[in-house]
Amino acid sequence: MSDTNVLKTRDQVDSKYKWKLDVMYNSFEAWEKDFEDLKNMASTMKDFQGKLHSAKELKNFFDRYCEVGILLDKLSVYANMKSDEDTTKAEAQIIKSKVESYIAEYYSNIAFLVPELLSIENFNLDELIKEEDGLALYKKHIETILEAKPHTLSKEEESILAAVGDCLNAPTNIFGMLANADMSFPCIKDEKGNMVELTEGNYNQFLKSSDASVRKAAFETLFGTYGKFKNTFAATLIAGNKNFIFNSKVRKYDSALEYALKPNHIPVQVYHNVIDTINNNIKSLHRYVSLKKKLLGLEEMHIYDLYVPLIKNSDNSTERVEFEDAVKMVKHGLRPLGEEYLDIFSKGIESGWVDVLETKGKKGGNYSWGSYTSMPYVLLNYGFGLNDVSMFAHEMGHSVHSYYSRKNQPYIYSDYSLFCAEVASITNECLLIHDLIENETDKQKRLRLINQELEGIRTTVFRQAMFAEFELITHSKLEKGESLSAEEICKIYHGLNVKYFGPDMIVDEGIGLEWTRILHFYGLNFYVYQYTTGFAAGNSFAKLILEEGQDAVDRYLDFLKAGCTEKPIELLRKAGVDMTSPKPLEDTIEKFNTLLDLLEKELL
The missing domain is CATH 1.10.287.830 (putative peptidase helix hairpin domain like)
Structure with a gap:
């Protein structure tokens, strides 16, 4: 690659650094033809309405549902990725707009599915399966739908809730306008x-x-x-929480927390376990603050000192890592996963999974995406730093997970759950950073790697757990009928910072306002805990793989292949990681303590 800092156009980039979307469609005309076929096929879906009590019709519906879904996903993924690779190209924007508009129409056509299944009296799935060959394939999917019956309202009530959906989403929109447009x-x-x-x-x-x-x-x-603007932010936050609590009560859940977790098959115990385990081990974070204060030579450690690098150039801004070297580094770190995994990884690079370079008009950020029938593509904006190497390993973790899941599961079970989504990516990151630290002989580089990993755990595990605890406190108070004001919310948030960062931190009053700028608090209720659990599970898998070898690798690969064939907690438990227990988080905190020991040994 050239050393030039001038941002290139897409046409100026070597094809080996660009993903191969033409494998999906070699022209916009081919896409348009499939789009027309999709609309014709999907228009027949509503013909099944009122017939799902029949075993034959139920099986035919889900056959068509999968057929349409596979094609719709392919069309949508291609249109979006074609747009993302160069947002200035009008044709890509047009097909993206077309498919996005159509998706709403499609889902309205099949909106009868859940209400109809739940309204069928004496619905006996096992008997229907005996009547119709092939219906057994959909058993687990249908059972998941049926589980929602105790929390599903009458058709009229559901219509009312749907009609006020935009109003209930207002807090998210208000936050966005206030934070992004007005301030x-x-x-x-x-x-x-x-x-x-x-x-x-x-x-x-x-x-x-x-x-x-x-x-x-x-x-x-x-x-x-x-x-x-704290009073406006407080009113917005409270309204969003009350909306969520209202929905939880209307749908007959025991709490807002259960409403957030139960539909995703996550026991409430898992959430409480995160908060309890972090609180029981909070002295590890206090130790980090104390050590950082000492190493930075500060008489007083303020909240705003947390992000100061312990090691000069710890953002690796002076080290340029070519993409080819990044591939070698990541493959070296992932060797414990075995030849099969590395072979898939290598073939993915060679066959065009990855779009590597930042170019003019390209969407920012990084992601892994694809459809059931496509490659599991990766969009990068590779910046030639060590953080970019880690991000590459992260996104390839997602893509290899998707590869295994799609290869081994039928379409309807090929999507892994949100709770499991970050596990494979974090496992890759943990294996990579372990390998880099173990094999680095240059003291300064080794210290920078240790510092990077410590900060990753502090921000992804401890900080997100604090966010999760804040959400639980505010929702619980409102559920009990207690009032909240901006001052009270600030006091709660400030108090959590005091608890989490310990006696060596001066917790400035301003940090009590940090909740005002956290997007997740304004519509993604009880979401952030999954950053903590995802990191903990990924780190535990890496630990098991390094300590146990092939047995752990085999269990891990079975997890990657499983898609959503079982509940996420069960899939993880079978692979050796029990997220209902404190151990995965304790493993992460043990790693945090070991890294602190290394830092003390090198610097004090």
Whole structure:
């Protein structure tokens, strides 16, 4: 690759760095033909309405449901990825808009499915399966639908809830408009004394500054601005929580937490286990704060000092890692997964899974995506740093998971659950960082790797657990009929920071306002705990693989192949990781402590 910093157009990039979408469709005309076929095929779905009591018709419905779903996914994935590779191309935007508009129409055509199945009196699935060959394939899927019966309302009541859906989603929209459109921040002085406008985008960079006055100014300016709108943010947050609680009661769940977890087959115990285990081991985070304070040579450790790198250049900005070297590094780190896994990984690179480079018009960020019949593609905006190597390993973890799942499961069971989604990606990251630390002989580079992993655990495990605890407290208070104000919410959030960061941290008042800027709190109720559980499960798998070898690898690969054939907790348990127990999180905290030991040994 060239060393030039000029952003290239897509046409200027070597084809080996671009994904091969033409395997899906070699022209927009081919896509349009399939789109017309899809609409004709899908239009017949509503003909099954009122007939699902028949074993034959039920089987035929799900056959058609899968046939249409496979094609719809292919059309949607291609259109979106074609748009993402170059957002300036009008043709891609047109087909993306077409399929997005059609998706709503399609789902309205099959909206009768769940209400009709749940309304059939004396519905005996086992008897129907005896009547019709092939219906057994759909048994688990249908059973999942039937599980919702105690929480499904009458047709009229469901219609009312659907009609007010936009109103109930208002808090999310209000947050977005307030935070992204209506708010702006003053200028602050950077390290060179220049006046620079503070933004959400550059805030974290200011927090990494070696100049404490810059860090303090960024922190106080950001939260000073949010503080001016705290009552509006509080009203928005409370309204969103109350909406969620309202839905949980209407649908006859015991709590808002159960409403969030039970439909995804996650026991409430798992959520409480996260909070309890982190609280029982919170002294590990206190130790990290104490060590960081000492290593940075600070008389006082403030919240805004948390992101200062312990090791100079710990963002690896001075080290350029070519993509070809990244592939070698990741493959070396993933050797414990065995030849089969590495062969799939290598063939994925060679056959065009990955779109590597940032180019003009390309969508930012990184993701893994694909349809049931396509490659499990990866979009990167590779920046040649060590963090980019880790992100590459992360996204390939998703894609190899998807490859295994789609290859081994029928379409209807090929999607793994959200709870399991981050496990394979984190397993890859943990294996990679372990290998890099173990084999690095340069002291400074080794310290930077240790620092990177510590920060990853602090932000992904401890911080997200604190968010989860905050959500549980605020929802519980409202469920009990207690009132909340902006001041009370700030007090709750500030108190959690005091507890989590310990006696060596000066918990500045401004941090009590941090809840105002966390998107997940305004519509993704009880979601963030999954970042903690995903990391814990991935780290535990990496630990088992390194310690037990082939037996653990075999169980892990069986997990990757399983899709959603069983409940996520059971799939993980079979593979050796029990998320209802404290052990996976304790494994992560043990790793955190070991890394702290290494850091102390090297630096003190």
